[in-house]
Amino acid sequence: MGTNQSTGIDERLQALLIEALQVPPELVTPDLQFGDLPQWDSMGHMEVMILLESTFGVEINTDTIADLTSSSTIREYLKENGHV
Amino acid sequence: MSELEQHTVLKITPQLDIPTRLVDEVQSRLAYVDEYIDSAEVSASGDSITLRLRRSPDQAREERIQEKVQRVVVSMAKGGIKPKVQILEDHLQRPTPYLDDPNAELIALGEIHQETDGVFTLGPTVTRLIEFFETQFLNLADTFGAVPYRFPTLIPAKYLERVNYFRAFPHSLSFVTHLREDLDVIDDFAKQAACDEHGLNTPDSSFDKIQTLLSPAVCYHLYFALADKPLPNGELTVTAVGNCFRYESINMASLERMWNFTMREVIFVGSKDFVLNNREIARQRMASFFEDIGLAYRVETANDPFFIGEFRKQTAFQSAFQLKYEIRASLPYKNSTLAIGSYNYHQDFFGRHLDITLPDGSPAHTGCVAFGLERTALAFLAQFGPDPNNWPSVVKEAL
Numbered sequence: 260m261g262t263n264q265s266t267g268i269d270e271r272l273q274a275l276l277i278e279a280l281q282v283p284p285e286l287v288t289p290d291l292q293f294g295d296l297p298q299w300d301s302m303g304h305m306e307v308m309i310l311l312e313s314t315f316g317v318e319i320n321t322d323t324i325a326d327l328t329s330s331s332t333i334r335e336y337l338k339e340n341g342h343v
Numbered sequence: 344m345s346e347l348e349q350h351t352v353l354k355i356t357p358q359l360d361i362p363t364r365l366v367d368e369v370q371s372r373l374a375y376v377d378e379y380i381d382s383a384e385v386s387a388s389g390d391s392i393t394l395r396l397r398r399s400p401d402q403a404r405e406e407r408i409q410e411k412v413q414r415v416v417v418s419m420a421k422g423g424i425k426p427k428v429q430i431l432e433d434h435l436q437r438p439t440p441y442l443d444d445p446n447a448e449l450i451a452l453g454e455i456h457q458e459t460d461g462v463f464t465l466g467p468t469v470t471r472l473i474e475f476f477e478t479q480f481l482n483l484a485d486t487f488g489a490v491p492y493r494f495p496t497l498i499p500a501k502y503l504e505r506v507n508y509f510r511a512f513p514h515s516l517s518f519v520t521h522l523r524e525d526l527d528v529i530d531d532f533a534k535q536a537a538c539d540e541h542g543l544n545t546p547d548s549s550f551d552k553i554q555t556l557l558s559p560a561v562c563y564h565l566y567f568a569l570a571d572k573p574l575p576n577g578e579l580t581v582t583a584v585g586n587c588f589r590y591e592s593i594n595m596a597s598l599e600r601m602w603n604f605t606m607r608e609v610i611f612v613g614s615k616d617f618v619l620n621n622r623e624i625a626r627q628r629m630a631s632f633f634e635d636i637g638l639a640y641r642v643e644t645a646n647d648p649f650f651i652g653e654f655r656k657q658t659a660f661q662s663a664f665q666l667k668y669e670i671r672a673s674l675p676y677k678n679s680t681l682a683i684g685s686y687n688y689h690q691d692f693f694g695r696h697l698d699i700t701l702p703d704g705s706p707a708h709t710g711c712v713a714f715g716l717e718r719t720a721l722a723f724l725a726q727f728g729p730d731p732n733n734w735p736s737v738v739k740e741a742l
Contacts, residue, residue, distance in 0.1 A: 275574075294690075294691060294695065294706075297695070300692070300695070301656075301657060301660045301692070302653065302656055302657070302660075304660060305656035305657075305660055306656075307416065307657060309656075310606035319424065320424060320425065321424065321425070321426065321427040321659065321662050321663040322427075322663070324659060324664075325426070325663040325664055
């Protein structure tokens with residue numbers, strides 16, 4: 260499952276965060292979390308969630324919105340849902 | 344031709360069914376679709392919209408209205424994330440003695456006088472009742488050792504821009520301006536300014552660029568006063584009362600939905616735990632007071648009235664993080680509830696945007712408990728009636 264199996268989850272997640280937050284690649288570090296960048300505010304967070312849903316097909320609800328607040332938790336969530 | 348006959352009714356089937364939980368929200372935003380709209384109603388099932396127009400539109404305008412209505416529906420309802428509904432207290436079934444609509448009697452008694460849409464003068468009984476509630480809210484503030492502040496009615500445009508207010512709530516803004524400093528402009532205004540049924544007519548180019556607005560909230564002023572510096576001692580509790588202004592178009596009605604209203608707030612600034620713990624303590628203390636006076640109400644999750652562009656995302660975010668709870672008091676005469684106050688947590692939004700820092704350098708968290716004074720009085724009067732003889736003894740004795 261996934262949009263591009265030839266690319267690893269880390270690269271795909273980084274691309275997703277760059278697109279959702281509209282920031283240069285060097286700002287998206289593996290330990291980035293909500294609030295670290297001005298762009299990852301409430302609206303930025305929802306952009307991340309919406310893109311997660313459309314790119315990976317995972318369900319986004321109020322629990323996931325509250326839980327997936329860092330690059331590492333998103334990575335783990337994607338792995339748990341079959342994305343490697 | 345009577346006024347009623349001049350109205351045109353436009354029925355619209357939304358592109359997608361509006362979820363029941365969003366019917367009121369969508370209905371209130373339809374007020375801003377077109378200046379012809381005099382009233383808007385979304386059916387309870389969410390599959391039909393009825394607009395009552397002040398005048399008959401030509402075909403092009405009707406098509407534009409239809410298109411904008413669909414835009415509102417799609418923006419607010421499509422792909423919406425179901426909110427997490429949490430009820431912290433439910434005392435709506437508490438018996439209250441009054442069932443009628445108090446508004447007609449209050450108007451007849453001279454206790455409510457409407458100056459224009461959403462703007463009211465209040466008489467002595469309602470004023471004393473509001474002062475009673477004010478005392479209780481001040482007592483709450485005292486239990487936290489809150490320090491008093493006074494804030495202005497005006498707020499600079501650049502302040503609201505800094506916290507993205509123009510993007511989130513453009514529909515409810517109230518602007519302040521003045522005549523340009525030019526003798527000819529002032530003379531022309533003095534000669535020509537005159538009101539008709541639509542408002543004040545003035546010469547073109549009379550007004551200067553807008554620098555200030557009427558303030559939409561009390562606590563913002565505190566955050567701006569604390570901006571761009573470390574928070575002394577790392578925590579602060581403040582109380583203040585202030586006039587607030589939120590333009591609500593055709594939705595303005597009685598004391599339920601005013602353009603100019605008053606809020607008493609207790610505001611917490613500090614660490615996440617400091618703000619969240621105090622918000623919860625405030626809720627528990629207010630529950631005890633509401634029980635003493637026998638108010639029927641519920642405390643439940645809520646969202647701020649974001650405009651359509653940010654509505655879906657911001658409300659989902661607020662719900663996910665349980666940022667807002669409203670105190671919704673029973674209005675027995677219409678079998679509904681009215682928000683009379685709220686318990687709010689802003690995370691570190693203001694701390695980050697305004698650079699308010701804690702001793703460890705991290706952005707401060709903020710929250711507030713806010714009480715709408717006129718709405719609190721109205722809910723009380725709706726439950727106990729306008730005659731003070733029928734009020735709970737704890738209220739009568741305090742007055």
